[in-house]
Amino acid sequence: MPGRRGPYICGIDAALDVVSGKWKGLVLWELHAHGTRRFAELRRALPGVSEKMLTQHLRQMEEDGLIHRKVYAEVPPKVEYSLTQAGAALNEALRPLGDWGRERLRQNGLAVEGPPPPKDPTTA
Amino acid sequence: MPGRRGPYICGIDAALDVVSGKWKGLVLWELHAHGTRRFAELRRALPGVSEKMLTQHLRQMEEDGLIHRKVYAEVPPKVEYSLTQAGAALNEALRPLGDWGRERLRQNGLAVEGPPPPKDPTTA
DNA sequence: GGGGGCACTTACCAACTGGTGTGTACCCCA
DNA sequence: TGGGGTACACACCAGTTGGTAAGTGCCCCC
Numbered sequence A, B: 001m002p003g004r005r006g007p008y009i010c011g012i013d014a015a016l017d018v019v020s021g022k023w024k025g026l027v028l029w030e031l032h033a034h035g036t037r038r039f040a041e042l043r044r045a046l047p048g049v050s051e052k053m054l055t056q057h058l059r060q061m062e063e064d065g066l067i068h069r070k071v072y073a074e075v076p077p078k079v080e081y082s083l084t085q086a087g088a089a090l091n092e093a094l095r096p097l098g099d100w101g102r103e104r105l106r107q108n109g110l111a112v113e114g115p116p117p118p119k120d121p122t123t124a
Numbered sequence C: 001g002g003g004g005g006c007a008c009t010t011a012c013c014a015a016c017t018g019g020t021g022t023g024t025a026c027c028c029c030a
Numbered sequence D: 001t002g003g004g005g006t007a008c009a010c011a012c013c014a015g016t017t018g019g020t021a022a023g024t025g026c027c028c029c030c
Helices: A011-019 A024-034 A039-045 A051-063 A085-107 B011-019 B024-034 B039-045 B051-063 B085-107
Strands: A036-038 A067-072 A078-083 B036-038 B067-072 B078-083
Touching: A011 A024, A011 A085, A011 B011, A011 B024, A011 B085, A024 A036, A024 A039, A024 A051, A024 A078, A024 A085, A024 B011, A036 A039, A039 A051, A039 A078, A051 A067, A078 A085, A085 B011, A085 B085, B011 B024, B011 B085, B024 B036, B024 B039, B024 B051, B024 B078, B024 B085, B036 B039, B039 B051, B039 B078, B051 B067, B078 B085
Parallel strands: none
Antiparallel strands: A036 A078, A067 A078, B036 B078, B067 B078
């Protein structure tokens, strides 16, 4: 997934380049809400994601320094994903955008799909 | 360009859906920085954009209620684009993201392309 | 021994994104 | 008369994104 990877004209498109992708925002959200998640947990949390896309996005986000991937050398494979500092900062930066998006959904009479997440730190 | 247009899982992906597109962030930035721009001004401001893509993005952003399109019934065609209230709010919401992106570029030793914009309200 | 889970990988394919190139209708300037 | 500008529309094409389906190796449970 080479995508653009620059050159960029301003910070906005540098940031957008990094979060663009059908599931990246959701992965960030999930990791932010729960702290640490395993692969299968993320898959279940993202309705409709294929395993291929999830690994692809996860790998790229790792490459971009947004998430940390910890592999346990156990017999049933176990991998834990968590946000790096940069990822957490990105999530903070994404918060106003999320607010805007929710306000927009509200005004258009559209509701978010599925049940609201049980834990939602900082009302992100 | 039907894209997703929902259903969305959280505000983040609703917002990202609206700003995703190679030039949308830049258009928002340009309009934010200058207030009102004509088609050809935008084209010149976005190095490398094709006319097709610009109209396409502009149309969709208008449909999404982000920008306002004012057509003057003059003989050499004249169209002016400006941000709507929603577009301006989106831009505000995008600011922290832009900060994050610039910080990221700085840390990676990458500089933004081209000369910095002459006027830059709110250091966006 | 069958079925399921874990965390992937690979191959193939359809859809969408974005680029190029052309045409339009009218104008101004030289 | 030629060239350039304005604001597009249209057709065609390549590349990227994302989906589907299958396979992998090892485990546990019944």
